[in-house]
């Protein structure tokens with residue numbers, strides 16, 4: 194199986210109307226309230242709270258341990274717009290505030306592995322996959338630091354070499370309060386139902402800004418421990434974080450264990466602009 198993520202590592206300006214939400218999501222408040230119909234119709238479902246304060250603390254401690262270098266073999270930490278010299282000049286505590294992402298950590302950190310395997314998450318994802326046995330094929334921590342940059346609008350499926358028609362469920366879990374001010378998730382409800390959207394290399398591998406502007410955008414603020422399940426075709430993005438408060442999140446992607454994978458050429462034939470007479 195194969196995945197691809199483009200990252201320009203440079204903060205760039207964008208039109209603020211891209212994140213001008215006309216709605217604020219109303220999350221479910223208990224696991225047993227979850228209604229799959231909402232997920233199918235809107236392409237996302239928010240639950241707040243979902244994890245206990247103890248789970249959040251434990252996951253947070255696990256991330257900090259990886260960033261501080263407590264696990265010598267782990268080297269999947271990506272810093273926010275910094276060169277190697279600048280990173281080396283930071284002490285361990287400063288480093289924590291400059292990390293943008295971590296990848297592939299579950300086999301190195303049992304506290305994070307435990308979240309990925311949480312029985313309530315697995316049971317819900319199984320249903321969202323149409324009662325197929327899930328496998329987590331991508332683990333990320335997205336630590337939008339103070340002044341951290343935007344993640345432009347995109348569909349996650351555009352990054353995965355998974356055959357079209359294979360459902361992907363993303364689970365985005367807030368480890369700090371994720372607010373409209375510090376860069377919470379923004380979604381276009383129902384956008385997953387229109388299928389694949391062409392992506393362009395602009396500030397990132399993304400949907401064209403003009404396709405998002407003027408649409409009915411919903412912001413999904415969550416408390417630490419809240420989460421959002423979302424379809425791999427849902428249009429979503431996060432604005433930059435102008436505050437001095439970090440906004441950390443875990444993100445796991447699940448597909449069915451027997452899902453069919455394809456290759457980059459097939460993915461780009463669907464999501465790329467080449468040969469389609471489209472521009473951005």
Ligand SMILES: O=C(O)CCC(=O)C(=O)O
Nearest residue numbers: 335337344349430431442
């Ligand atoms: O957490 C974020 O800022 C954006 C996460 C996201 O949409 C992604 O990495 O695909």
